Amino acid sequence: MRLVEPEKTVEIIKKNNISFQKRFGQNFLIDGRVLDKIITAAEIEEGDFVLEIGPGIGTMTQALAEKATRVVAVEIDKNLIPVLSENLSGCENVEIINADVMKLDLTKLVLEKNGGRPVKVVANLPYYITTPIIMSLFEKKVPMKSAALMVQKEVAERMMAQPGTKTYGALSLAVQYYSEPHIAARVPRNCFMPRPDVDSAVIVLTSHSVPPVSVTDEDLFFNVVRAAFEKRRKTLQNALSSSARLKLSKQEAADAIKKAGLPELIRGEALNISQFATLSEIIGEISREKK
Ligand code: SAM
Numbered sequence: 001m002r003l004v005e006p007e008k009t010v011e012i013i014k015k016n017n018i019s020f021q022k023r024f025g026q027n028f029l030i031d032g033r034v035l036d037k038i039i040t041a042a043e044i045e046e047g048d049f050v051l052e053i054g055p056g057i058g059t060m061t062q063a064l065a066e067k068a069t070r071v072v073a074v075e076i077d078k079n080l081i082p083v084l085s086e087n088l089s090g091c092e093n094v095e096i097i098n099a100d101v102m103k104l105d106l107t108k109l110v111l112e113k114n115g116g117r118p119v120k121v122v123a124n125l126p127y128y129i130t131t132p133i134i135m136s137l138f139e140k141k142v143p144m145k146s147a148a149l150m151v152q153k154e155v156a157e158r159m160m161a162q163p164g165t166k167t168y169g170a171l172s173l174a175v176q177y178y179s180e181p182h183i184a185a186r187v188p189r190n191c192f193m194p195r196p197d198v199d200s201a202v203i204v205l206t207s208h209s210v211p212p213v214s215v216t217d218e219d220l221f222f223n224v225v226r227a228a229f230e231k232r233r234k235t236l237q238n239a240l241s242s243s244a245r246l247k248l249s250k251q252e253a254a255d256a257i258k259k260a261g262l263p264e265l266i267r268g269e270a271l272n273i274s275q276f277a278t279l280s281e282i283i284g285e286i287s288r289e290k291k
Contacts, residue, residue: 003059003087006030009193012057016083020194024077025126028056029150031191035063038202041184042122042148044068049114053101053123053133056080058087064122065091072113074101101133106142114143118207121147127196130155131171134205138178147205148184156183156201163272169229173273174222177212179205213277220287221280228268228276236268246283256282 001008009030012018020026029035038060044050044067055061055073057080064071071094075084084096095113097104110119121144125133130151137144151159154167159175160183161168175181187200215221227243228236240246240253248256257264260279262271271279 002032002035003057003062004029004032004035006193009057009059012083012087013193018057018079018083021077023128025054025128026056026077027124027127027192027194027196029059029124029191030193031187034185034187034191034202035060037185038122038124038148038150039063039067041202041204042120042146044120044122049110049117049119051106051110051119051121053121054126055084055096056124058084060122060124061088061094062091065094068120069093070114071095072097072109074099074104076100102129102136106137107140110143116143118143118145120145121149123147124150127152127198134159135171135174138174144207146207147179148202149205150187150200150202153186153199153201156203159203159205164270168269169232170222170225173225173276175205176273177208177221179207181205213274215277215280217280217284220284221277224280224283225268225276228271232267232269234267235264236262236266236271237264239268240283248283248286252286256286 009028044064046069048068050064050068050071052061052064052071052073055075061071061073074097078098081096081098088094110116121137137147158167158169158171159181161172182204183201184204185202187202189195189199223245227246228239231239231242237253237257241248241250256279259282260275262275
């Protein structure tokens with residue numbers, strides 16, 4: 001029987017005396033159709049190595065193991081490890097690691113377990129740590145073909161957002177710099193046990209082989225992006241010149257904006273990714289000239 005069936009989940013919870021850990025964002029998936037959607041969206045094929053973050057009681061792991069050649073699943077809650085071992089005892093291609101994914105060196109793990117070849121990440125992410133996990137996968141350059149992720153609906157919308165919208169921000173630009181995002185399914189809150197207070201969505205991030213814009217200094221590019229959105233209501237000029245990281249005077253910020261061909265009073269939220277790239281190149285030149 002599939003673990004995703006609600007009766008099966010209830011049976012496992014009762015049998016193992018599991019109390020849901022809110023601090024670990026434990027909301028287990030209990031809807032088979034949603035499980036099928038995430039597995040289809042992840043496009044798992046024979047030969048694939050899957051990294052699952054937060055397997056819970058093994059609901060998605062079981063389905064992933066049927067399609068992938070190998071699955072490594074990282075679970076923080078030590079109380080779930082014996083439950084996972086029992087539930088997945090028939091799945092020889094699954095390995096469970098008891099660890100906090102934020103503290104693991106995932107690049108090293110991919111090197112050791114998959115010879116450094118890109119993996120597919122699949123996860124029903126804990127809400128409390130969604131953005132840090134996604135950013136760390138990208139920033140640490142974990143070799144990754146794609147990530148199929150269940151996240152809070154609003155977070156998925158922020159990742160997809162385009163310039164000039166309320167939800168557009170640093171997360172949208174980071175995700176779109178590293179990947180092509182698309183929402184594969186919208187998932188109501190009643191598909192989980194316990195039921196969360198928010199709705200979810202399955203978002204697939206397909207890694208770019210080459211970023212859509214070319215920047216000399218990625219750190220500077222992201223510092224410019226962060227500065228622009230930290231002070232969302234300010235003009236871009238004020239936001240850039242008040243950033244401690246960029247160390248630009250008002251005049252230098254104004255010059256950079258002008259040189260980038262942007263209106264003097266523009267706000268950061270109006271810039272697309274290429275305009276941010278152009279601006280960060282100009283700011284880089286200004287900083288180098290000052291040295
Ligand atoms: N995959 C299961 C499912 O779909 O039913 C469980 C998903 S639940 C939303 C999130 C899971 O991530 C929980 O099992 C939780 O214990 C685990 N988790 C939370 N924080 C974690 C972390 N920092 N590292 C690894 N696993 C974590």
